[in-house]
Amino acid sequence: MENKKDDKFNNINDSGSVGIVKTSYFDFANPSDEFVLSNGSKLSPVTIAYETYGTLNSDKSNAILIFHALSGDAHAAGYNSADEKKPGWWDIMIGPGKPFDTDKYFVICSNIIGGCKGSTGPSSINPKTGKPYGITFPIISIKDMIIPQKKLLDYFGIKKLFCAAGGSMGGMQLLQWLVSYPDFTEGAMIIATSPTHTAQAIAFNSVGRYAIIVDPNWNNGNYYGSEKPDKGLSIARMIGHITYLSEESMHRKFGRKIINGKIFQADIADFTKEFEVENYLQYQGESFIKRFDANSYLYISKAIDDFDITDGFENLTDAFKKIKAKCFVMSFTSDWLYPKEQSMKIVKALKINGIETTYTNFEAPYGHDSFLIDDDRLKRLFAGFLKSLEEHIQ
Amino acid sequence: MENKKDDKFNNINDSGSVGIVKTSYFDFANPSDEFVLSNGSKLSPVTIAYETYGTLNSDKSNAILIFHALSGDAHAAGYNSADEKKPGWWDIMIGPGKPFDTDKYFVICSNIIGGCKGSTGPSSINPKTGKPYGITFPIISIKDMIIPQKKLLDYFGIKKLFCAAGGSMGGMQLLQWLVSYPDFTEGAMIIATSPTHTAQAIAFNSVGRYAIIVDPNWNNGNYYGSEKPDKGLSIARMIGHITYLSEESMHRKFGRKIINGKIFQADIADFTKEFEVENYLQYQGESFIKRFDANSYLYISKAIDDFDITDGFENLTDAFKKIKAKCFVMSFTSDWLYPKEQSMKIVKALKINGIETTYTNFEAPYGHDSFLIDDDRLKRLFAGFLKSLEEHIQ
Numbered sequence: 001m002e003n004k005k006d007d008k009f010n011n012i013n014d015s016g017s018v019g020i021v022k023t024s025y026f027d028f029a030n031p032s033d034e035f036v037l038s039n040g041s042k043l044s045p046v047t048i049a050y051e052t053y054g055t056l057n058s059d060k061s062n063a064i065l066i067f068h069a070l071s072g073d074a075h076a077a078g079y080n081s082a083d084e085k086k087p088g089w090w091d092i093m094i095g096p097g098k099p100f101d102t103d104k105y106f107v108i109c110s111n112i113i114g115g116c117k118g119s120t121g122p123s124s125i126n127p128k129t130g131k132p133y134g135i136t137f138p139i140i141s142i143k144d145m146i147i148p149q150k151k152l153l154d155y156f157g158i159k160k161l162f163c164a165a166g167g168s169m170g171g172m173q174l175l176q177w178l179v180s181y182p183d184f185t186e187g188a189m190i191i192a193t194s195p196t197h198t199a200q201a202i203a204f205n206s207v208g209r210y211a212i213i214v215d216p217n218w219n220n221g222n223y224y225g226s227e228k229p230d231k232g233l234s235i236a237r238m239i240g241h242i243t244y245l246s247e248e249s250m251h252r253k254f255g256r257k258i259i260n261g262k263i264f265q266a267d268i269a270d271f272t273k274e275f276e277v278e279n280y281l282q283y284q285g286e287s288f289i290k291r292f293d294a295n296s297y298l299y300i301s302k303a304i305d306d307f308d309i310t311d312g313f314e315n316l317t318d319a320f321k322k323i324k325a326k327c328f329v330m331s332f333t334s335d336w337l338y339p340k341e342q343s344m345k346i347v348k349a350l351k352i353n354g355i356e357t358t359y360t361n362f363e364a365p366y367g368h369d370s371f372l373i374d375d376d377r378l379k380r381l382f383a384g385f386l387k388s389l390e391e392h393i394q
Numbered sequence: 395m396e397n398k399k400d401d402k403f404n405n406i407n408d409s410g411s412v413g414i415v416k417t418s419y420f421d422f423a424n425p426s427d428e429f430v431l432s433n434g435s436k437l438s439p440v441t442i443a444y445e446t447y448g449t450l451n452s453d454k455s456n457a458i459l460i461f462h463a464l465s466g467d468a469h470a471a472g473y474n475s476a477d478e479k480k481p482g483w484w485d486i487m488i489g490p491g492k493p494f495d496t497d498k499y500f501v502i503c504s505n506i507i508g509g510c511k512g513s514t515g516p517s518s519i520n521p522k523t524g525k526p527y528g529i530t531f532p533i534i535s536i537k538d539m540i541i542p543q544k545k546l547l548d549y550f551g552i553k554k555l556f557c558a559a560g561g562s563m564g565g566m567q568l569l570q571w572l573v574s575y576p577d578f579t580e581g582a583m584i585i586a587t588s589p590t591h592t593a594q595a596i597a598f599n600s601v602g603r604y605a606i607i608v609d610p611n612w613n614n615g616n617y618y619g620s621e622k623p624d625k626g627l628s629i630a631r632m633i634g635h636i637t638y639l640s641e642e643s644m645h646r647k648f649g650r651k652i653i654n655g656k657i658f659q660a661d662i663a664d665f666t667k668e669f670e671v672e673n674y675l676q677y678q679g680e681s682f683i684k685r686f687d688a689n690s691y692l693y694i695s696k697a698i699d700d701f702d703i704t705d706g707f708e709n710l711t712d713a714f715k716k717i718k719a720k721c722f723v724m725s726f727t728s729d730w731l732y733p734k735e736q737s738m739k740i741v742k743a744l745k746i747n748g749i750e751t752t753y754t755n756f757e758a759p760y761g762h763d764s765f766l767i768d769d770d771r772l773k774r775l776f777a778g779f780l781k782s783l784e785e786h787i788q
Contacts, residue, residue, distance in 0.1 A: 199644035199671040200636065206672040207632045209665040214625040216610060231608040235629060238601045242594065250593035256702065271603040271692045275699070277593040278600040285604075298665045305669070308650065336730075 016097040017087065018053040018078035023118055025049055026110075026152050035147070041138030045127070048148045049074045049118025050110035053094055054102035056156065063158045064100055065149065065185070066090065066109040067166030067173035070240070070300055071292060073117035076109035077102075092374045099382035105162060110149050112173075114140040114300050116293035119148075123224060123293045135221035140299055142169070142176045142307040149173075150181065163389060164325075165189035167371040168338070169300070175309045175346070182322035187389040189328045189382065191371050192335055194342035195316055195349075196308040201337060204243050205301045208236030212294045221295050233294040234285030236301075241284045246334035246367030250277060316349035323350065326392055327357040328385040332370040356392075358385065410491040411481065412447040412472035417512055419443055420504075420546050429541070435532030439521070442542045443468045443512025444504035447488055448496035450550065457552045458494055459543065459579070460484065460503040461560030461567035464634070464694055465686060467511035470503035471496075486768045493776035499556060504543050506567075508534040508694050510687035513542075517618060517687045528615035534693055536563070536570045536701040543567075544575065557783060558719075559583035559776075561765040562732070563694070569703045569740070576716035581783040583722045583776065585765050586729055588736035589710055589743075590702040595731060598637050599695045602630030606688050615689050627688040628679030630695075635678045640728035640761030644671060710743035717744070720786055721751040722779040726764040750786075752779065 026048045029035035034042035051074045056063060066076050068089065077094035079087055090109075094100040100107050111119040114137070122137040153161070164185045166174040171193025178188055194201075215232030217223055242250075254277035272278050313319035327350050331343035340361045350357040360381060364370035371378070420442045423429035428436040445468045450457060460470050462483065471488035473481055484503075488494040494501050505513040508531070516531040547555070558579045560568040565587025572582055591599070609626030611617055636644075648671035666672050707713035721744050725737035734755045744751040754775060758764035765772070 196650065198641055199648040199650065199669070200639075200641040202650070202669050203632075203636045203644065203671050203675055206666055206669070207629060207636070207675060210632065210676070211605060211629050213665060214629070235601060235605050235608075238597075238604065239633060242597045242601070245594075247592055247594040250597065254593040256590065256593065256596070271607060271696055272600055274696075275593070275596050275600070277597050281597055281601060282604070302665055302668075 016095040017091065018095050018102055020082065021051050021053065021075075021078040021080060021088075023049050023051050023074055023080065025118060026148075026155060028148065028151050028155075037138050037144045038141045039139050043113075043120065043138055046113060046120045046148060047118070047124075048110050048113065048120075048152060049115075050108060050152060051075055051077070051088070052109075053077050053100075053107040054105050056106040056158070060156070060158045061160070061162060062104060063106045063108060063153070063156070063161050065153070065161050065164045065177075066094070066100070066107060067146075067149075067164070067170035067177075068109060068112065069166075069168035069170050070297075070304065071237075071288065072170070073115065074109050074111040074119075075117070077107070089372070092372075093379065093382060099379050099386060100165070101383075101386075105386075108152070108156075110152055112145040112300070113148050114145070114296060114303065116296040117291075121293065122221065122295035122299055132222075132224040134224070134295060135298075137295070137299065140303050142172050142303055143180065145303065146173050146177050146180060149177075150184075161185035162393075163187040163189065163386060165191065166193070167191035168193055168368065169304050172304065172307050172309070176307075178323045178325060178327075179309060179319055183324040185325045186393055187328065187385065188323075188325040189330070189385060190343075190346060191330045192332055192338050192343075192368055193346075194338045195310065195345055197305050201243075202305045204239055204337075205305050208239045209298050209301060211235035211239075212298060215294075218294065221298075223294070228289070229294045230289040233289050233292065233297060234282070236294075236297055237288040237292075238281045238285045241281060243337045244367055244369045246336065246365060248334055249366045252365065253277075254280060316345060317352045320349045320353050320355065323353065323355050325355070326389060327355055329357060329359045330371070330381070331361050332364045332366070332368070333361055334365050335368040335370065337368040410489040411485065412489050412496055414476065415445050415447065415469075415472040415474065415482075417443050417445050417468055417474065419512060420542075420549060422542065422545050431532050431538045432535045433533050437507075437514065437532055440507060440514045440542060441512070441518075442504050442507065442514075442546055443509075444502060444546060445469055445471070445482070446503075447471050447494075447501040448499050450500040450552070454550070454552050455554070455556060456498060457500045457502060457547070457550070457555050459547070459555050459558045459571075460488070460494070460501060461540075461543075461558070461564035461571075462503060462506065463560075463562035463564050464691075464698065465631075465682065466564070467509065468503050468505040468513075469511070471501070483766070486766075487773065487776060493773050493780060494559070495777075495780075499780075502546070502550075504546055506539040506694070507542050508539070508690060508697065510690040511685075515687065516615065516689035516693060526616075526618040528618070528689060529692075531689070531693065534697050536566050536697055537574065539697065540567050540571050540574060543571075544578075555579035556787075557581040557583065557780060559585065560587070561585035562587055562762065563698050566698065566701050566703070570701075572717045572719060572721075573703060573713055577718040579719050580787055581722065581779065582719040583724070583779060584737075584740060585724045586726055586732050586737075586762055587740075588732045589704065589739055591699050595637075596699045598633055598731075599699050602633045603692050603695060605629035605633075606692060609688075612688065617688070622683070623688045624683040627683050627686065627691060628676070630688075630691055631682040631686075632675045632679045635675060637731045638761055638763045640730065640759060642728055643760045646759065647671075648674065710739060711746045714743045714747050714749065717747065717749050719749070720783060721749055723751060723753045724765070724775070725755050726758045726760070726762070727755055728759050729762040729764065731762040
């Protein structure tokens with residue numbers, strides 16, 4: 001064990017880790033100045049968990065804001081403690097010498113409102129009742145998610161981002177950021193996302209939510225302090241996970257491999273533990289319930305389904321007309337959840353508006369989750385865009 | 395109501411319905427001659443529900459055997475009573491003047507073993523205990539499903555089928571039929587199927603099974619006479635249903651339409667009843683639990699996942715080497731559950747063996763379920779193959 005820990009820290013040094021980082025908390029919305037959400041609900045106080053990596057320069061021009069996806073959090077890079085086994089969720093991209101180079105940039109990532117990793121969400125205590133909000137927590141939208149992050153930047157005194165980046169739901173937040181604050185970032189990296197969910201994507205999310213709310217432990221969202229709707233949340237995660245992988249990557253990874261080489265000849269049927277892919281999915285479900293709140297899953301996945309960047313506009317081109325950022329749009333060839341057609345809609349609307357845009361349909365077999373995979377070609381593209389952005393500004 | 399009923403029967407006459415049909419039952423495997431399943435388990439007695447349409451000719455050469463899919467049953471055509479609202483599951487294809495023309499052919503469809511629509515399955519009474527089998531029912535395979543159907547043909551005195559046809563799991567049964575009884579049918583219509591499930595297809599089925607077994611009402615399969623695991627079975631069906639439709643057909647049918655035009659502004663979150671696609675899926679789940687047994691779903695979906703037509707052979711070509719039938723293979727352009735590559739593997743292995751094979755990747759937007767859609771082009775292809783089969787025999 002001792003050796004393993006040593007290895008990990010050697011590894012950190014080798015690969016340019018930001019090392020040990022501490023999550024910080026930003027509070028706003030006092031009772032006399034409540035946070036008004038897009039559906040008119042009010043919330044106070046609001047706490048946002050965030051992490052930063054690197055140093056903000058004197059003219060505050062080197063900040064990069066990273067938006068996380070459905071199951072992500074503020075912990076995007078490094079380790080929160082020496083005991084932590086895995087680094088932050090985008091550690092492959094953030095660190096000294098990495099594309100989001102912390103020797104040059106000040107990288108910020110915050111947990112969204114509605115989340116369960118330090119930001120105010122359904123599992124937080126409602127000060128008016130002294131009990132967790134549960135489903136009395138207001139409905140949130142992608143638009144509501146970005147406002148606390150803007151307030152966080154204001155708190156830092158950042159007037160304009162060098163870049164903003166996000167994949168999946170992070171990409172939706174970024175699109176919303178560009179529409180809500182069209183002149184607040186020099187560059188935008190819009191990755192594996194969509195202007196709005198298709199019926200199929202809504203369907204997958206909705207069955208997951210259905211599994212949570214029919215779990216008897218869900219109890220209309222009042223399960224804090226008692227048994228949690230773990231089975232329902234597991235099912236939601238398992239469904240989600242299938243959509244994040246490609247058929248090809250599942251085939252490569254599992255194919256029809258049997259758990260422990262067991263042969264199909266049991267006398268009593270074992271309905272969910274024969275194939276390795278079944279084991280994998282159950283493991284994904286079981287590890288997710290340890291780190292995620294079922295009500296947060298309901299709220300956040302619903303915000304994703306409800307998102308439509310054209311809301312309030314005539315169409316996508318109209319929505320994008322004020323954007324001033326240089327844009328980098330990326331889809332992945334094997335992503336069937338947000339296929340390239342959806343990125344191409346974004347690209348087309350940006351280009352019609354004369355916005356400088358580069359687009360890559362990146363060849364990768366890993367499905368939607370490809371942006372989380374350690375791939376040198378991907379890193380070079382990310383670094384290349386950031387370099388071009390530097391040149392663009394100079 | 396009176397009028398509506400009249401309309402229906404007018405309609406039956408117009409469209410060439412087989413009219414009112416009665417389900418029959420075939421029994422075999424007495425206690426001294428038990429049915430031995432492929433894993434060595436024994437079962438006695440065994441009942442198989444079946445329906446026939448048309449008349450068996452004197453030399454018993456005009457029989458067509460139809461294999462049903464996961465949620466299908468023996469009731470493939472016509473109406474079981476004057477009150478029945480919908481005809482059998484392949485009524486579009488079976489009837490006088492239809493492709494499986496009951497004026498010419500004797501069409502047989504039987505419910506599989508393990509099912510819950512009249513054939514012996516987990517919900518049947520185990521004569522040794524006087525209680526339903528539940529999960530003491532033996533594990534079944536696709537190979538086990540076809541044996542009772544062969545016995546049924548023996549009972550009719552049929553020595554060779556004119557044709558056999560099946561889509562999805564029906565296609566798997568047909569592949570198994572061709573391998574187990576290579577000279578028992580003149581023609582084979584192998585539709586929207588696969589030689590074996592991919593990891594992704596296993597994953598979808600497995601999450602459905604997981605949802606059933608974690609439903610507290612499942613109670614290790616002992617729920618007969620008490621509350622059933624309806625929620626789990628609903629979830630399984632909802633997941634399945636998404637995979638049976640294409641993204642395009644869901645988009646055309648539902649897009650982002652809101653139930654009753656409701657606007658997203660509720661104070662309390664409604665997590666599963668905003669979009670029409672959510673309503674549709676829940677309706678599919680709720681109607682399925684009224685007609686299907688959760689344990690049957692476990693057994694049958696597991697048999698599908700376990701199926702590998704190459705088991706016991708070197709490869710697909712080796713498995714198909716004795717087949718004597720003329721083959722018609724069909725995939726659908728929008729079927730992502732069993733995409734064309736899987737049908738093409740079948741076609742390739744048939745052709746290498748010199749087996750006369752026609753293959754169509756049929757242009758249809760409805761996904762995997764396209765073979766159940768009323769489409770004149772599809773009917774013409776079916777009728778055309780059957781006609782060519784007649785000419786082939788003469």
